[in-house]
Amino acid sequence: MHEQINVETTKEQVASWDKKYLWHPFTQMKDFVNEEPLIIVDGEGVVLRDINGKEYIDGISSMWCNIHGHRRKEIDNAIKGQLDKVAHTTLLGMSNIPSARLAKRLVEITPEGLNKVFYSDNGSNAIEVAIKMAFQYWQYKGYRDKTKFVTLQYGYHGDTLGAVGVGGIDIFHTVFKPLLLKTFIAPSPYCYRCPYDKDKAACSSECLGGLEDILSKNSGSIAAMVMEPLVQGAGGMIVHPQGFLSGVKDLCEKYNTLLIADEVMVGFGRTGKMFACSHENVTPDIFTISKGLNGGYMPLAATLATDEIYNAFLGKYSEQKTFFHGHTYTGNPLACAAALASIDIFRSEKVIEGLEPKIRALQERLEQFQELKSVGDVRQCGLIAGIELVKNRETKEPYSWEERIGIRVSYEARQRGLITRSLSNVMVVMPPLSIKISELNNMMEILYESIECVTEKSCYIHTI
Numbered sequence: 001m002h003e004q005i006n007v008e009t010t011k012e013q014v015a016s017w018d019k020k021y022l023w024h025p026f027t028q029m030k031d032f033v034n035e036e037p038l039i040i041v042d043g044e045g046v047v048l049r050d051i052n053g054k055e056y057i058d059g060i061s062s063m064w065c066n067i068h069g070h071r072r073k074e075i076d077n078a079i080k081g082q083l084d085k086v087a088h089t090t091l092l093g094m095s096n097i098p099s100a101r102l103a104k105r106l107v108e109i110t111p112e113g114l115n116k117v118f119y120s121d122n123g124s125n126a127i128e129v130a131i132k133m134a135f136q137y138w139q140y141k142g143y144r145d146k147t148k149f150v151t152l153q154y155g156y157h158g159d160t161l162g163a164v165g166v167g168g169i170d171i172f173h174t175v176f177k178p179l180l181l182k183t184f185i186a187p188s189p190y191c192y193r194c195p196y197d198k199d200k201a202a203c204s205s206e207c208l209g210g211l212e213d214i215l216s217k218n219s220g221s222i223a224a225m226v227m228e229p230l231v232q233g234a235g236g237m238i239v240h241p242q243g244f245l246s247g248v249k250d251l252c253e254k255y256n257t258l259l260i261a262d263e264v265m266v267g268f269g270r271t272g273k274m275f276a277c278s279h280e281n282v283t284p285d286i287f288t289i290s291k292g293l294n295g296g297y298m299p300l301a302a303t304l305a306t307d308e309i310y311n312a313f314l315g316k317y318s319e320q321k322t323f324f325h326g327h328t329y330t331g332n333p334l335a336c337a338a339a340l341a342s343i344d345i346f347r348s349e350k351v352i353e354g355l356e357p358k359i360r361a362l363q364e365r366l367e368q369f370q371e372l373k374s375v376g377d378v379r380q381c382g383l384i385a386g387i388e389l390v391k392n393r394e395t396k397e398p399y400s401w402e403e404r405i406g407i408r409v410s411y412e413a414r415q416r417g418l419i420t421r422s423l424s425n426v427m428v429v430m431p432p433l434s435i436k437i438s439e440l441n442n443m444m445e446i447l448y449e450s451i452e453c454v455t456e457k458s459c460y461i462h463t464i
């Protein structure tokens with residue numbers, strides 16, 4: 001029997017279909033099917049509403065991608081307008097208006113020198129493109145042995161195999177090891193747990209020395225360094241000390257290595273500037289963006305490259321230097337139209353200029369979190385923050401996996417009307433840039449209470 005259409009589905013039905021048919025990403029399904037699922041029905045601004053009518057602040061920007069809030073008239077209308085023309089046509093050997101207009105806009109707003117835009121449809125694919133571009137570039141330049149990559153410990157660049165191959169998070173990556181690229185892993189400037197046991201005050205960027213060791217010994221076999229500039233996201237919102245990015249760029253130049261800057265998370269205003277690389281005036285050779293690109297509406301990504309990279313691929317058809325990569329939905333016109341509207345909002349509402357007071361308000365609220373006994377470290381960059389919970393503040397002993405501390409705090413926050421998601425023991429704060437200061441205060445109040453409740457009052461013991 002087919003499902004009857006036009007009959008309103010009950011929330012019990014939706015929940016049962018979900019549990020029966022859906023396999024959720026990054027989710028232990030054995031736990032998930034035993035819980036009441038959160039089912040979102042609609043949203044407006046920074047607020048999402050579930051199937052029971054309960055409202056939540058979207059504290060993680062719907063997985064770090066929403067920028068201007070939900071149901072933005074301008075973006076909705078841009079998509080509807082394009083839909084009245086054509087929904088999708090290919091970029092393989094032909095073009096369309098939104099893709100070309102957006103490429104021009106992206107070259108204008110990204111760091112100087114990135115002049116060519118290659119589209120794909122998610123952050124992982126933007127990285128696949130970057131890796132293949134870097135590899136192929138050196139093949140054409142006559143450096144056939146430059147085939148390997150360097151990444152930072154705790155680095156995250158997506159879940160496809162190439163992207164996992166340049167990742168540095170053991171828990172996500174270990175199981176796939178036999179399938180992956182061989183990658184050098186350089187130390188991360190994770191100051192709270194400094195790999196060189198230095199105090200922040202006594203730091204002289206020893207981590208850069210670790211990278212230089214790798215590059216100086218292996219530059220003949222290294223194609224590129226891949227890194228998240230300023231903040232390593234999925235690795236635990238690790239905020240880098242000032243000067244680290246430009247230090248990496250200098251070393252890449254010194255050792256004839258390309259720099260791939262992955263701005264999939266930090267791009268589009270999160271750090272307080274449009275792009276993270278601008279904080280240190282760095283132009284990488286290859287640059288990836290996705291999450292905030294069209295305000296978090298639809299799948300879209302781009303890999304930008306310098307003329308130097310692009311020109312290496314030019315030649316006679318018979319030379320077969322073509323960049324052999326492309327997806328069915330590469331440069332989808334609806335997604336590009338949404339991106340143009342989103343970038344217009346940055347300008348018309350002076351979004352970047354308006355961030356300063358919000359960033360300061362967040363900083364003030366974060367200071368109070370030090371009062372909580374379980375808070376080991378608080379780190380912030382722009383409107384991004386990570387709050388690392390520890391079992392023992394003196395020894396920095398982490399909570400064990402069994403304690404599921406981040407999950408329990410997130411669950412408490414949800415009861416109080418905040419959607420958040422931890423990165424193991426690190427609580428993530430990443431609201432849409434459009435959040436009002438009153439909403440931000442509300443969000444931080446809920447987060448504070450939830451941490452206090454789970455770690456100091458044991459007011460809720462999760463049963464699973």
Ligand SMILES: *Cc1c(COP(=O)(O)O)cnc(C)c1O
Pocket residue numbers: 122123124125127156157158159228233234262263264265266290291
């Ligand atoms: C999320 C993320 C990716 C992967 O993007 P998807 O769209 O999830 O494939 C890559 N790099 C960084 C820095 C990210 O945060």
